[in-house]
Amino acid sequence: MIFLMMSVLSLLLWGNRSLVLENAALRQQLAVLQRSAGRPRLKPADRRFWASLSKHCSEWKESLVLVQSATVIGWQRASFRVFWRWKSGPGKDRPQVSPELRQLIRQMSSANRLWGAPRIQAELAKLGIDVARSTVAKYMVRHRKGKPTAGPFWATFLRTHLRQTAAIDFLTVATANFRILYLFVVLSLGRRRILHINVTAHPTAQWTAQ
Known part of the structure; x- marks a missing residue:
């Protein structure tokens, strides 16, 4: 695995990036096959390799042979959880x-x-x-949800005022290097158009009110 990573780094300095990553993907799978008898057994280092490659190579699925793409995505999510569990550290509970x-x-x-x-x-x-x-x-x-009172139902109200209604949401996005970005979105429901969007790594009340 160390030899493979050294080869990748040297090729990245002198060769085509996409071709180098695809070549590294095929070499890594060949290394797994060479050391396996029967069904290939992937080590934790193999899983980390593919979790990282899937973030940096858009055509990684085309080079994948040994496992399904959904499996690699699962490894990627698992590595993300491990990283944040490590970063939180012991004794850093809420x-x-x-x-x-x-x-x-x-x-x-x-x-x-x-x-x-x-x-x-x-x-x-x-x-x-x-x-x-x-x-x-x-x-x-x-x-508790009781019986509707007199007046229009919510569905009727929303249909009537759809063009004047906007949806607001906060969400988080994980980047390739495990950073967390906070996203604020205002969406027009009538036109299905984004009215406002803002992103930050350090949200504050002042940032939200802008």
């Missing part, structure tokens, strides 16, 4: 949520039935309270 904060979240969600976890998280940030959205969602009051 801080305990105090009973007072739990009660405050319940009161805010009970008094404002239309507020979701993102809105409550933003309101808490204004008070100087830094709490994860998943934590807010965990302690919110679950309102």
Whole structure:
């Protein structure tokens, strides 16, 4: 495996990048076959090789012979989890949520039935309270769904006001080098068009309000 990686690095300096990566993929699988009797057995180093190659070579699936592409994607996700578990380290668990904060979240969600976890998280940030959205969602009051009151149903309301309605979402994206980027998107539901998009590695309340 060390010889293979040295060969790849030397070829990358002097040759065509795509051709070098494809050649490395075929060489790696040949090395597995040469040391295996019967069904090929891939070592952890083999899995790491393919997890990395799938991030840097767009045509990696065409060079794959020994396993399915879905298997490699699974290895990639597993390596991502291992990396962040290692980065978190022992003793770096999430801080305990105090009973007072739990009660405050319940009161805010009970008094404002239309507020979701993102809105409550933003309101808490204004008070100087830094709490994860998943934590807010965990302690919110679950309102029971009763019979609809007089007036239009939600489906009718949305159809009527679709052109004036926008959807807002926060999501995270993992990069090839295991960085986490935070994405804020505003989407027009009527036109299915992105109205606003912003990306940052360090989200703040001020960044969200922009």
